[in-house]
Amino acid sequence: MNIFNQIKENLEERRKINEEDDFGLEKSWANLTNILSKSEDETINYLKNCSKEDVLLISSVFDDVSEKLQSRKFISCLRELDKKYPDLKLTFFIDDAESYIEN
Numbered sequence: 001m002n003i004f005n006q007i008k009e010n011l012e013e014r015r016k017i018n019e020e021d022d023f024g025l026e027k028s029w030a031n032l033t034n035i036l037s038k039s040e041d042e043t044i045n046y047l048k049n050c051s052k053e054d055v056l057l058i059s060s061v062f063d064d065v066s067e068k069l070q071s072r073k074f075i076s077c078l079r080e081l082d083k084k085y086p087d088l089k090l091t092f093f094i095d096d097a098e099s100y101i102e103n
Contacts, residue, residue, distance in 0.1 A: 003042040006035045007050075011057055033061045037068035044077045052085050059093045066097035075101065 001009075010032045017024040036043045036058070043065070047055065066074060075098045082090040 003035060003039060004046055007032070007046055007054075007058075010035060011054055014057055029061050029064070032058065033064040033068065036061065036065045040069050040071050040074060043069075044074060047077050047081060052088065055081055055085060055090075056088055059088070059090055062090075062093045062097035063100055067100035070101055072101065 010028060014025075014028045014032070017028055019025075036046075047058070050058075062078060075094065078090065078094045078097060082088075082094055
């Protein structure tokens with residue numbers, strides 16, 4: 001299964017999880033982090049083409065993915081998404097994700 005299908009499947013499952021199901025949410029986030037951390041280029045390509053709703057769900061793992069990828073290119077992609085969807089108010093999450101990159 002390619003990364004696009006894996007992300008889509010994860011996000012579909014995530015939408016079904018009750019917001020009060022901490023265990024379910026953590027499991028979903030861990031799985032999503034692993035998927036998004038496999039390939040920097042594929043992840044960036046996905047993010048550039050995904051829906052606003054998907055960006056919002058994925059924003060919860062920006063920091064974990066950033067820590068694994070250690071990529072300025074990933075952060076640049078997130079900044080582009082912040083400009084594309086200013087109403088999502090992603091700046092805080094992106095700044096936090098950027099802090100996980102080692103210099």
